[in-house]
Amino acid sequence: GENVEQHPSTLSVQEGDSAVIKCTYSDSASNYFPWYKQELGKGPQLIIDIRSNVGEKKDQRIAVTLNKTAKHFSLHITETQPEDSAVYFCAASMGSARQLTFGSGTQLTVLP
Amino acid sequence: DVKVTQSSRYLVKRTGEKVFLECVQDMDHENMFWYRQDPGLGLRLIYFSYDVKMKEKGDIPEGYSVSREKKERFSLILESASTNQTSMYLCASSTLAGAGETQYFGPGTRLLVL
Numbered sequence: 001g002e003n004v005e006q007h008p009s010t011l012s013v014q015e016g017d018s019a020v021i022k023c024t025y026s027d028s029a030s031n032y033f034p035w036y037k038q039e040l041g042k043g044p045q046l047i048i049d050i051r052s053n054v055g056e057k058k059d060q061r062i063a064v065t066l067n068k069t070a071k072h073f074s075l076h077i078t079e080t081q082p083e084d085s086a087v088y089f090c091a092a093s094m095g096s097a098r099q100l101t102f103g104s105g106t107q108l109t110v111l112p
Numbered sequence: 113d114v115k116v117t118q119s120s121r122y123l124v125k126r127t128g129e130k131v132f133l134e135c136v137q138d139m140d141h142e143n144m145f146w147y148r149q150d151p152g153l154g155l156r157l158i159y160f161s162y163d164v165k166m167k168e169k170g171d172i173p174e175g176y177s178v179s180r181e182k183k184e185r186f187s188l189i190l191e192s193a194s195t196n197q198t199s200m201y202l203c204a205s206s207t208l209a210g211a212g213e214t215q216y217f218g219p220g221t222r223l224l225v226l
């Protein structure tokens with residue numbers, strides 16, 4: 001089955017700096033890569049996703065890049081703010097599969 | 113506003129007890145999922161269901177069972193709770209289409225088995 005590895009497990013940045021979280025996946029058939037944000041006491045919520053026919057996608061301060069050849073994808077957050085502090089999960093899904101395989105999560109802390 | 117609700121936020125049970133975790137969604141979604149979340153391990157899929165009375169095993173089904181008698185409700189059952197089932201349990205739902213559909217999560221149930 002699919003295996004998704006996520007790094008780093010913790011990340012601290014100064015407010016206003018950029019943050020990058022990286023994930024690799026094992027199954028070349030995977031074609032959908034979402035990122036979820038989990039705030040304290042809440043369930044994860046989708047923040048951005050990318051499909052295998054696209055190399056990059058942006059939504060305001062967040063962007064995701066995908067390198068299919070290397071089988072890795074990354075989340076980029078620019079101009080970080082305290083409200084960006086949360087746990088971030090990457091995930092992968094393939095073909096017609098309805099289920100996602102999640103990475104182990106990254107605790108992002110934005111320091112004021 | 114989409115909503116997935118879970119019956120309890122916190123639950124304390126004794127070893128050997130039968131435990132029921134309930135999840136209800138109001139979005140008329142076909143797919144429902146149960147995950148457990150542990151530090152350093154991310155979210156791991158226990159079971160999922162793509163239709164009423166249908167279920168499929170996820171990555172870690174041992175020690176768990178599920179029930180889906182109505183479209184909006186998906187229950188996770190621990191037949192005989194053990195201490196290694198102490199964890200955060202998350203329910204999610206999504207529409208029928210294949211890969212690429214957003215999963216909507218409930219707030220989670222933190223289960224402690226003593």
